[in-house]
Amino acid sequence: MAHHTIVLLPGDGIGPEVTHAAQGVINAAVEHTGGSIKWIEVPAGATAVEQGHDNVLPAITTDAIARHKVALKGPVTTPIGKGFTSVNVQLRKKLNLYAAIRPVRNLPGVKTRFENVDLVIVRENTEGLYSGLELEVAPGVVTSMKVATLVACERIAKYAFEYCRQRGRKKVSVFHKANIMKLTDGLFINTARRIRDASYPEIEYEEIIIDAGCMKLVTDPTKFDVLLMENLYGDLISDLCAGLVGGLGVVPGSNIGTDVSVFEAVHGSAPDIAGKGIANPLACIMSGVMMLNHIGERPAAKVIRSAYDRVLSEGKTLTRDLGGTASTSDFAKAIIAAFGPAGV
Ligand code: NAD
Numbered sequence: 119m120a121h122h123t124i125v126l127l128p129g130d131g132i133g134p135e136v137t138h139a140a141q142g143v144i145n146a147a148v149e150h151t152g153g154s155i156k157w158i159e160v161p162a163g164a165t166a167v168e169q170g171h172d173n174v175l176p177a178i179t180t181d182a183i184a185r186h187k188v189a190l191k192g193p194v195t196t197p198i199g200k201g202f203t204s205v206n207v208q209l210r211k212k213l214n215l216y217a218a219i220r221p222v223r224n225l226p227g228v229k230t231r232f233e234n235v236d237l238v239i240v241r242e243n244t245e246g247l248y249s250g251l252e253l254e255v256a257p258g259v260v261t262s263m264k265v266a267t268l269v270a271c272e273r274i275a276k277y278a279f280e281y282c283r284q285r286g287r288k289k290v291s292v293f294h295k296a297n298i299m300k301l302t303d304g305l306f307i308n309t310a311r312r313i314r315d316a317s318y319p320e321i322e323y324e325e326i327i328i329d330a331g332c333m334k335l336v337t338d339p340t341k342f343d344v345l346l347m348e349n350l351y352g353d354l355i356s357d358l359c360a361g362l363v364g365g366l367g368v369v370p371g372s373n374i375g376t377d378v379s380v381f382e383a384v385h386g387s388a389p390d391i392a393g394k395g396i397a398n399p400l401a402c403i404m405s406g407v408m409m410l411n412h413i414g415e416r417p418a419a420k421v422i423r424s425a426y427d428r429v430l431s432e433g434k435t436l437t438r439d440l441g442g443t444a445s446t447s448d449f450a451k452a453i454i455a456a457f458g459p460a461g462v
Contacts, residue, residue: 131387132397133192139399139450163194215373227430241352289322367398370405
């Protein structure tokens with residue numbers, strides 16, 4: 119019987135609603151398949167300050183993740199145009215969570231414009247325009263520095279190609295704007311091409327200027343397999359791709375480092391629906407499935423995945439974003455009720 123310790127960051131807005139719903143589903147599945155999880159709940163975001171911490175990302179939180187290596191995280195609210203550095207940016211830099219992996223696929227019963235979408239976004243998570251290096255050079259003139267380093271470009275490219283090889287994926291498409299940002303995006307694509315040519319010749323490879331890439335994505339996303347890109351592009355393209363398969367309620371993610379991994383949905387804290395009990399917990403539950411596979415709890419991951427496929431296909435218990443009226447907890451309970459035998 120395997121026992122695991124997982125750090126839980128409920129976060130802000132809908133974060134506590136969706137993470138606690140996911141926690142219930144994960145606990146039920148792990149018990150169902152003969153394991154157990156001990157959770158260590160720690161604060162992040164506005165919630166941390168409300169709880170009396172002097173920082174939105176207290177040391178207690180980063181220490182717990184560094185010690186236990188795996189975390190499930192809810193979204194956090196970040197003030198716009200003022201205030202503290204984003205918790206997410208701080209967390210990814212402090213724990214060196216250099217690769218964001220976001221699988222985007224059609225789900226049974228979720229009708230969208232396209233069928234057979236099955237792509238994975240690999241986003242560099244530590245630099246680019248997220249360096250936070252902004253400067254007022256003169257009154258009315260401000261700059262923001264885009265950073266690209268060879269180390270980070272090599273690390274993320276190797277991750278993307280290795281991911282393809284291990285999972286039988288066939289093609290990497292690099293989105294870039296190296297026609298304009300010749301040094302930074304130039305380093306990104308030149309590094310990706312060099313690594314692919316030297317070590318991964320069996321993987322099909324293409325470079326696409328990002329504006330044309332957006333048009334191609336919304337015209338026919340089935341042409342894409344693995345998308346590799348720098349930080350800001352990965353952020354934008356993730357939400358665009360979520361829109362192709364049913365919205366932010368259905369796209370999970372992980373932030374992977376050399377030593378530590380933090381699993382979280384692509385969506386934010388959704389202040390417009392927070393506290394109403396109507397958020398879709400599926401993206402967080404799916405992130406939990408990625409986490410269970412990561413820690414070797416594959417039977418539990420499979421039980422949850424089959425169960426949510428069944429609930430979505432039946433279409434009786436769906437949250438509002440998917441056209442239903444079910445609450446966050448109704449949907450989570452329906453998934454648990456749909457568990458099949460362990461190992462099926
Ligand atoms: P958002 O993703 O929170 O919401 C965008 C839209 O999608 C909203 O209409 C929202 O109601 C809907 N939505 C999102 N998740 C949903 C779910 N699970 N179920 C149903 N509907 C859902 O984006 P935003 O409004 O631009 O950002 C809100 C806050 O979240 C900001 O402070 C932003 O900085 C933060 N944010 C945090 C993260 C993170 O912590 N990982 C990611 C993105 C945004």
